[in-house]
Amino acid sequence: MTMDHELSILSEAMRRAGREALRMAATGFDTYTKPDQSPVTSADLAVNQILRDHLSAAFPEDGWLSEETEDNHNRLTRSRVWIVDPIDGTRSFVRGLPEFCLSVALVEQGMPAVAAIFNPATGEFFSAIRGQGIRVERQAEAGQAPFTPPERPLALVNPWELRVGRFQALEPHLHCRPIGSIAYALALVAAGQADAVVTLEGGNEWDIAAGVLLIEESGGRATTAAGHPFTFNRADPRVKGTLAIGIDLTTPTRTHLIQLSAASRDLRAPLP
Template identity: 40%
Template structure:
């Protein structure tokens, strides 16, 4: 089934890229979601509509979970579900940056089986199917597997360094970098360009699902902040933080967390 779904996701991601890039980021109509949930633009909604139509037409028996679709419990009765972030990094899109991404995945019984993260303005398409490895633009990628944490660069927002998150209120030593899109952060550590990424706040499944499989298929780890296995299509679609990337760096980060 993963091999059957992956070409569908790749085609859908490329279509999404054409739709999203037809909107000018800074001039696209935008508004703020209720409850401080962040911005949304007309491009987010157009991509969401395209993906919903294309994917559910191709797989009418699959459920649907997307940042830009009102959630309901129907998906919980489906064996397989699409998990989608139409544009991950909407603020970057609005600013005219090129670091936003389309994130599309399929979960089967809680496990991601096929995944794509696509950055159309950077011409980078990351893809993976369960048990078949991970690629960027068709070439195999591998997560970092040897760098000690003290020599690692970790993708993390500044709040992740707050002392209360760490044992003995001491953050471990590593170099910090940042990208606004969680899906892109996961793809970058899968590619081995950074040793790890970490987010300690509750994280929406649609931000994580595709990148998590790409990371693990690249030989890395993708776990919650306690070291637990990530499971998807939950009734509450939020995960308990995410630590992902090369296995040594991930193990050291999780061990250092309070």
């Protein structure tokens, strides 16, 4: 069974939601603080509602897991579940930086089958259907330039982990650049604009589900920080770090990345 219909409906919903995010970025939005001290805006909530309205209307039997929707474990009984981060990189969105995105995956039996990541600020739209490769498009009318990689090889990393020195062992081997959205980072690696994504701790399924499929469909590899494969739509959506390696990274640098990431299993302090 092909997933072209699902991707078509998803793409339309994401483009509409992305336009709303940009409208609110221009006209104003409210910002709140969640119990975990992370920010959420009225734009996150508006995007979440647009995506849910469109996808639930088109596919009423599918489950739903979103960062901005109270979890309902009925999703665990569904063979297909939409896993959604309405705006990944909310801090960047609030600051007006073009490093945020909408990230959605359709997971079937625990594996992403369809994925799309959309950065409305740059117009970059990354999508994939399992077994059909990755597609990258850019809207000509986008207001801001797309990501431009600095020196290569390049790893996109968690800003806090970089500040506290967790990537010092990597810096002789590749450049480490902080980025506010792991979903956007995964899409950039899948598109060949960077070479790896490393977060040694933390994360949730909605941060990475779409990006994992993009990485895999581009020929790369994506695992937990400790090297374990991902499965999705679990009762506890938290993940233990992420390591994604692009197809072009050389073997010696891959080895350094894997060694550093595997050592992260000894880390116990939660991310702030």
